Amino acid sequence: MKSCFAEVLDDILLRSAEALFKERGIDLSANRSQPPSGGSLPPPAALEAHVAAFVPFSGAAIRGSLMLVCPFDIAAAGRGRRAGAVLSTRVASDWIVARDWVGELANLLLGRIKNRLLAFRVEFSIAPPVPLSGRALAVALQANRAARQIAFGRGDQIVRVLIDVVDEPALMSTKPHASAEPSALEGDVIEF
Amino acid sequence: MRKKVLVVDDSLSAREEVSAALEPAGFEVLHAADGVDGLNKIRNSDDLAVVVADINMPEMSGLEMLAQVKREERWAALPIVVLTTEGHPELIRQAKSTGARGWMVKPFKPDLLVALVRKLAGV
Numbered sequence: 001m002k003s004c005f006a007e008v009l010d011d012i013l014l015r016s017a018e019a020l021f022k023e024r025g026i027d028l029s030a031n032r033s034q035p036p037s038g039g040s041l042p043p044p045a046a047l048e049a050h051v052a053a054f055v056p057f058s059g060a061a062i063r064g065s066l067m068l069v070c071p072f073d074i075a076a077a078g079r080g081r082r083a084g085a086v087l088s089t090r091v092a093s094d095w096i097v098a099r100d101w102v103g104e105l106a107n108l109l110l111g112r113i114k115n116r117l118l119a120f121r122v123e124f125s126i127a128p129p130v131p132l133s134g135r136a137l138a139v140a141l142q143a144n145r146a147a148r149q150i151a152f153g154r155g156d157q158i159v160r161v162l163i164d165v166v167d168e169p170a171l172m173s174t175k176p177h178a179s180a181e182p183s184a185l186e187g188d189v190i191e192f
Numbered sequence: 193m194r195k196k197v198l199v200v201d202d203s204l205s206a207r208e209e210v211s212a213a214l215e216p217a218g219f220e221v222l223h224a225a226d227g228v229d230g231l232n233k234i235r236n237s238d239d240l241a242v243v244v245a246d247i248n249m250p251e252m253s254g255l256e257m258l259a260q261v262k263r264e265e266r267w268a269a270l271p272i273v274v275l276t277t278e279g280h281p282e283l284i285r286q287a288k289s290t291g292a293r294g295w296m297v298k299p300f301k302p303d304l305l306v307a308l309v310r311k312l313a314g315v
Contacts, residue, residue: 023299079205097204104203107248108298111277115297118280126277128202128250184279189304190295192288 005174006148008120009165014150016112017161020105021152024078028152028159048157049089050137051075051098053106057114059124064165066113068106069137071157075102095133103129109161118183119176194220195241195313200230200257201275202249206298210244210275213302214309227252234261240270241313244305247276247283255287262291271312275300 021028049072056065076087076094079101087094087101106129114124139162152159184190197219199210204225211221219241224230226249234240243261245254254274261267273294274287284295294308 100203101205104205107203108277111279111298114277115279123280126248128248181281183281184284184295184297186297186299187301187304188279188295188297189301189308190284191308192293192295 005120008174009117009163010148010150012113012116013148013161013163016109016116017150017152017159020109020112021074021078021159026074026078026154028074028154047135049073049133049135051095051102051131051133052137053099053103053129053131055103055106055110055129056127057110057124058127059122062117062122062124062165064163066106066110067139067160067162067164068102068109069139069160069162070102070105071159072098072133074154074157074159075105078105099131099133102133103131106131112186113163115183115185119180120173121177121180122173194218195315196220196222196237196239197309197313198222198224198230198233198237198240198243199275200224200227200243200245200249200254202226202246206246206275209300210305213300213305217306217310218315219309219313226250227254227257230254230257231260234267234270235264241315242309243270243272244275244309245272247274247278255283255290258287258290258292273308273312275305 050069051072052067052069054065054067072089075098087098110126147162147164150161197214199207199221201207202225207223214221222233224233228251230245245257247254258272271293273296274292275296275298277298279297287295293312296305
């Protein structure tokens, strides 16, 4: 049993993010970072192309946001396996496609987290993702917030997943409810 | 003639993944970017075989689109499959009671999507 809900959330976040990229053929070694106490995270390599998506969520007992910040090349590699040609930073329209794709990745990630938190009777609604892109994107977080961060590396490229949860998560259950109705999970098919 | 499938999702990438699964299986795939767009395309098409729709979309959700489509007798028999990241049992019950024919949780397995769409399209 996890000692506090933040650990439950960390564990779900880590496993969900690892699985999401691994399913797309991208193995990233995870480094569990300490939650930042405020200020900016270390800036990425100068001029490295990034795509990112911010996804707000809210429920009765939990609300916050998830941000996925991903080097352009890693996002492109994950998309290319199913959807045709690999994206290039040199093609203007590919930036649009890459932003859309990282928005979908963030949506998939938060959906996966949401489905696992249902076992803890933690429920929330997910807003549409807000994607963005640019070079050397840096992320600044407010101090004293319950922000969790996981960084994944491939060489000197870092994928960051940040989840910022408010409304007393420590008060919530730290073990799954035996009576919780199981949710459908990734890949499940239910015919009516 | 190839059967037509309408995929309704606000993500172009998600729509392209569905196309990449269904087109090699012989389907013609049309796209709609949200529930409003989906509803308009359903109302203006006479030969859709199946609709595959996301839930969380701007303008109009997939469940709202499903409810509106099923309120119109003309489209009562049109098979609609929900394809979403959501797995909440209550949402699944709601979709079933509103008239959806299936529920798939993203990321989907292409062969399972093809099998379900083939079955619903009568191929």
